[in-house]
Structure formats: structure tokens, C-alpha cells
Amino acid sequence: MMEEKSIAVLHVCSISPTMGQSGYEIRVIEETHLLKEKGIKVIILCFIRRNQLFSLSRLFKLYHQLRKMSGAIVYIVPTSNFFDLQISPCGDKWISRAIIFISKFHRVKIIHGQALYSTMHILRIRQKLNAKVVFEVHGASPEETEMSGGHPNRIKKLEEWEKEAFRSADHFNFVSYKMRDYFQKKYSLNFINYSIIPCCVHTEKFVMVWNEREQKRHELGLNDKIVIAYLGTLTVWQWPEAMFTLFEQIHKKRKDTFFYLLVPGSDHDKALELIHKHNISDDSYRLEEVPHDKVGAFLGIADIGLLLRKQHPVNYVASPTKFGEYLAAGVPVIVTDEIGDTSAIIDKNKVGIVINVDNEGVSEENLNRLIDFIDKLKIDRNEFAHRCKQTAESELDWNVWGQKLIDAYHNILS
Incomplete structure (x- = not known):
């Protein structure tokens, strides 16, 4: 050879x-x-x-x-x-x-x-x-x-x-x-x-030791929060309307949730428009742009990542980079079904939850499933992080x- x-x-x-x-x-x-x-x-x-x-x-x-x-x-x-x-x-x-x-x-x-x-x-x-x-x-x-x-x-x-x-x-x-x-x-x-x-992903770029994570959360005033993160752009196929609607629904049930948006500066106006539309208060979100090579130093403070897509051929064939980035950072993921092979990876490794959603949000049944998932996550956060990182290393490195x-x-x- x-x-x-x-x-x-x-x-x-x-x-x-x-x-x-x-x-x-x-x-x-x-x-x-x-x-x-x-x-x-x-x-x-x-x-x-x-x-x-x-x-x-x-x-x-x-x-x-x-x-x-x-x-x-x-x-x-x-x-x-x-x-x-x-x-x-x-x-x-x-x-x-x-x-x-x-x-x-x-x-x-x-x-x-x-x-x-x-x-x-x-x-x-x-x-x-x-x-x-x-x-x-x-x-x-x-x-x-x-x-x-x-x-x-x-x-x-x-x-x-x-x-x-x-x-x-x-x-x-x-x-x-x-x-x-x-x-x-x-x-x-x-x-x-x-x-x-x-x-x-290069999983080594997303390593964040637990003490460092807790220190950063403390600095941002997030000690007692369930931090729901979104990483990426707000283009049409990222389904931003459904994403902000879903957070609004969750936040009404769990006031300890916090929306952490790592979004390019060019999309900040659109993000703020959606924040105001969905009545997300100033103390319930953080919006910032982080260079991609620095994402690993920030993403690990989150508890959950969002990956929502409409059922469409564009998404059916996809392999979103952010999925591996969430997992490498130890962050379990809320996903919609039919996004490439993501649902199969989640079901196999127990590193998130698959839901049905539309522009109006989720049904009461799906919302209750999400709240139950958040409750389990809060109890076993460290174990979830371990499984996510292992999955990223074995399947998406x-x-x-x-x-x-x-x-x-x-x-x-x-």
C-alpha cells in the first residue's frame, strides 16, 4: 500500500x-x-x-x-x-x-x-x-x-x-x-x-472539567438553573420559531430554566425579535457570539442542547455538526425525529430525548415527557455528561x- x-x-x-x-x-x-x-x-x-x-x-x-x-x-x-x-x-x-x-x-x-x-x-x-x-x-x-x-x-x-x-x-x-x-x-x-x-468533532476541544464548569456557571449566576442551549445560526431549516416556542412552553412549567443562545452576530436581531415575541424575560436568557474554535470553552456549562428540524428531505439526510458538539461537551440533546441518524444514536446511547414539535410547540403529553426528562437530568447530571462524552468519542469523533x-x-x- x-x-x-x-x-x-x-x-x-x-x-x-x-x-x-x-x-x-x-x-x-x-x-x-x-x-x-x-x-x-x-x-x-x-x-x-x-x-x-x-x-x-x-x-x-x-x-x-x-x-x-x-x-x-x-x-x-x-x-x-x-x-x-x-x-x-x-x-x-x-x-x-x-x-x-x-x-x-x-x-x-x-x-x-x-x-x-x-x-x-x-x-x-x-x-x-x-x-x-x-x-x-x-x-x-x-x-x-x-x-x-x-x-x-x-x-x-x-x-x-x-x-x-x-x-x-x-x-x-x-x-x-x-x-x-x-x-x-x-x-x-x-x-x-x-x-x-x-x-x-474533535472531542478533545470540548473537554471541560466539572469544577471549571461549576465555576463558570457561578460567574454567570446560573448555579441553580437548568441551562438550555442552542448553538448555531437561525436559518430557516434550523426552525427557530419552533425552538423559541418550545422554550417558552418549558419556561412556563419550569421557571428555573435559562436559554443560552450561542448565535452568530448576524442573527442577533432575529434572535431578539423572537425573544420579545415569546415574552422571554431579560433574566432568562443570554445571547452571545463565540468563535467556533472557542465554542468548547462555553458549551459545557449547558444542561441540555436543542436540535429541532421540520420533517423534510433536507433534514432527513442531514448530519448536524452541533449534535456531536453538544455530546462532546457532555450535553444531552432534545431532538425532533427524522434528522439523519441522530434519533438512532440517542435511543441507543440514552443521551437525550426525541420529541414531536411544530410552530405551536409541543403537545401536553410531549411537554410532560420533557419535564420528566429535565427532572431526571437534574438528579443524574454527571452520569448524563459521562454518557454523552463517551458517545461522542465512539460515534462522532x-x-x-x-x-x-x-x-x-x-x-x-x-
């Missing part, structure tokens, strides 16, 4: 210069960082929108952030056409030239498309490339576009691209078993060359799943 250090892999992606906390960005960075640590030669080709290129200083900041966080060789190319569906079947000239030049310069053996757009740009020029193509399936792109109110013509074109990608790429990375099953059924395919690699990706690379080349 060839030495891992001899494999050069090009990851093609598109990341905003503002570097938010989207699951896509986190996945790209964590995955490439792990591969670099394992001895793979990793090159990142990051395309950014020209209209986001506000200054050279912003460009250099993104470059240094990607270099520091991934450890990879980084190229950044501005373009206006990365998300253009009217692109020629031969590909966009500047995007194609960048991929071809970097692939040949670094003698790349595998080109790894991060999500559908990246993969399609690669596949359009694959005849000019001496490399295998991996399609990293981050989600159901046509369904995401539909959920966000996209034009029917765009949705149709994305389905054509998606079908072509599944028929043309050499290997597929799915983030959940449900994702694999969904696409097999959707396109009447039987995948052979694939890996299941969930959105994982990059050190476990990263080797599977490296093995897949070897299999592709052999």
Missing part, C-alpha cells in the same frame, strides 16, 4: 470571506485539518464571490484563517460564476483553469468536491484531469433551494446536476445512512463506491471516522 504522505488531494469549495459558523464551513475545515494531520498532502482551492471581495485585507484574512485552521496549502480565487447554473457544459473558463493548473502543479491524485457545485465544476473538466473525483454530499441541494424559496427552474437544474454527479463521480461521501438510502431511492441507484462519514476517509482514498486509487 502506498504511503499516505504520497497522496495529494485537492479539496474544492466555496467559503465566504466572513467565515461564519455554517455546517459546511466547519465540515470543510475539520475534514481537511484531520487529513493534513494524518499525513495527506491537502490543497484547498476556495472560490469566493467577487461581490464579497470588499478589500485585499479581507482576502488575506480569509487566506490566513484557512491556512491556520486547516494546515493545508490554500488558494483563493474570486469568481462571479461559481453558483451560475447557466454555465457552459465545458465549464467556466477561470474556474476550470484554476482547478486544472493546481491539480497538475501539485500532481493531485484525488479531487474532492465539497458539495454539489464544487463537484460539478470538477466533473465538467474531468477529461483534462488525471485524478479521481470524490463527491462530498453535504445535503440535498435541490430540496434546500426549494425550502429557501428558490425558483422552480433552478431547482430542476440542480436535480439534473445532482443526478449527473451521482452517475459520474468515482466515490461518494454521505453524512448519514439515511442520506445514502434517500438518494438510492430518489435516483434508482445502488451505490457501491461510497463511505458514510458523519459530521464529526474525527479520529475514528477520519481513517475511514483515508482508507477510501486508498481504495479509490487502487
Whole structure:
């Protein structure tokens, strides 16, 4: 078998210069960082929108952030056409030239498309490339576009691209078993060359000893509180309306509950609007932005994490990064059913509770189940934390799943 250090892999992606906390960005960075640590030669080709290129200083900041966080060789190319569906079947000239030049310069053996757009740009020029193509399936792109109110013509074109990608790429990375099953059924395919690699975490970054946790809770005045946390953005598929409604319901029953919102600054206005709509008092919540690489130092003060999604194909195939982050921090999770493989992990390891919810909240029966769960959690908080951390280490740690990706690379080349 060839030495891992001899494999050069090009990851093609598109990341905003503002570097938010989207699951896509986190996945790209964590995955490439792990591969670099394992001895793979990793090159990142990051395309950014020209209209986001506000200054050279912003460009250099993104470059240094990607270099520091991934450890990879980084190229950044501005373009206006990365998300253009009217692109020629031969590909966009500047995007194609960048991929071809970097692939040949670094003698790349595998080109790894991060999500559908990246993969399609690669596949359009694959005849000019001496490399295998991996399609990293981050989600159901046509369904995401539909959920966000996209034009029917765009949705149709994305389905054509998606079908072509599944028929043309050499290997597929799915983030959940449900994702694999969904696409097999959707396109009447039987995948052979694939890996299941969930959105994982580096669990060591979320270690918080119990005394440190208690000290931080004391500093924030949370000693006697049940802290319910939410980590992430407030985009439509995160179902913020249901989340705030649920907290309002719980808080009416348990006045000792506290809502801890770790949300990007760009979503703070939306969060405050929902806080006021649901009559959440100033002493019952905390809203702040924490850089993703610092989340582990804050999340562990929580008692419960929220992960609510509507029943929709976008969520059915998902593997939310925040699920592993909650568990790694020792925080059990309240989830809705049909979010990738999360319900199965919770049922198997007893690290949370699965509920039914809508925009109006939960039924009286489900609310009583939640209150009972909170009561048990308060008694056995330490035991819950132990189970959560063990589950994260065994089922959602990059050190476990990263080797599977490296093995897949070897299999592709052999």
C-alpha cells in the first residue's frame, strides 16, 4: 500500500470571506485539518464571490484563517460564476483553469468536491484531469433551494446536476445512512463506491472539567438553573420559531430554566425579535457570539442542547455538526425525529430525548415527557455528561471516522 504522505488531494469549495459558523464551513475545515494531520498532502482551492471581495485585507484574512485552521496549502480565487447554473457544459473558463493548473502543479491524485457545485465544476473538466473525483454530499441541494424559496427552474437544474454527479463521480461521501438510502431511492441507484462519514468533532476541544464548569456557571449566576442551549445560526431549516416556542412552553412549567443562545452576530436581531415575541424575560436568557474554535470553552456549562428540524428531505439526510458538539461537551440533546441518524444514536446511547414539535410547540403529553426528562437530568447530571462524552468519542469523533476517509482514498486509487 502506498504511503499516505504520497497522496495529494485537492479539496474544492466555496467559503465566504466572513467565515461564519455554517455546517459546511466547519465540515470543510475539520475534514481537511484531520487529513493534513494524518499525513495527506491537502490543497484547498476556495472560490469566493467577487461581490464579497470588499478589500485585499479581507482576502488575506480569509487566506490566513484557512491556512491556520486547516494546515493545508490554500488558494483563493474570486469568481462571479461559481453558483451560475447557466454555465457552459465545458465549464467556466477561470474556474476550470484554476482547478486544472493546481491539480497538475501539485500532481493531485484525488479531487474532492465539497458539495454539489464544487463537484460539478470538477466533473465538467474531468477529461483534462488525471485524478479521481470524490463527491462530498453535504445535503440535498435541490430540496434546500426549494425550502429557501428558490425558483422552480433552478431547482430542476440542480436535480439534473445532482443526478449527473451521482452517475459520474468515482466515490461518494454521505453524512448519514439515511442520506445514502434517500438518494438510492430518489435516483434508482445502488451505490457501491461510497463511505458514510458523519459530521464529526474533535472531542478533545470540548473537554471541560466539572469544577471549571461549576465555576463558570457561578460567574454567570446560573448555579441553580437548568441551562438550555442552542448553538448555531437561525436559518430557516434550523426552525427557530419552533425552538423559541418550545422554550417558552418549558419556561412556563419550569421557571428555573435559562436559554443560552450561542448565535452568530448576524442573527442577533432575529434572535431578539423572537425573544420579545415569546415574552422571554431579560433574566432568562443570554445571547452571545463565540468563535467556533472557542465554542468548547462555553458549551459545557449547558444542561441540555436543542436540535429541532421540520420533517423534510433536507433534514432527513442531514448530519448536524452541533449534535456531536453538544455530546462532546457532555450535553444531552432534545431532538425532533427524522434528522439523519441522530434519533438512532440517542435511543441507543440514552443521551437525550426525541420529541414531536411544530410552530405551536409541543403537545401536553410531549411537554410532560420533557419535564420528566429535565427532572431526571437534574438528579443524574454527571452520569448524563459521562454518557454523552463517551458517545461522542465512539460515534462522532474525527479520529475514528477520519481513517475511514483515508482508507477510501486508498481504495479509490487502487
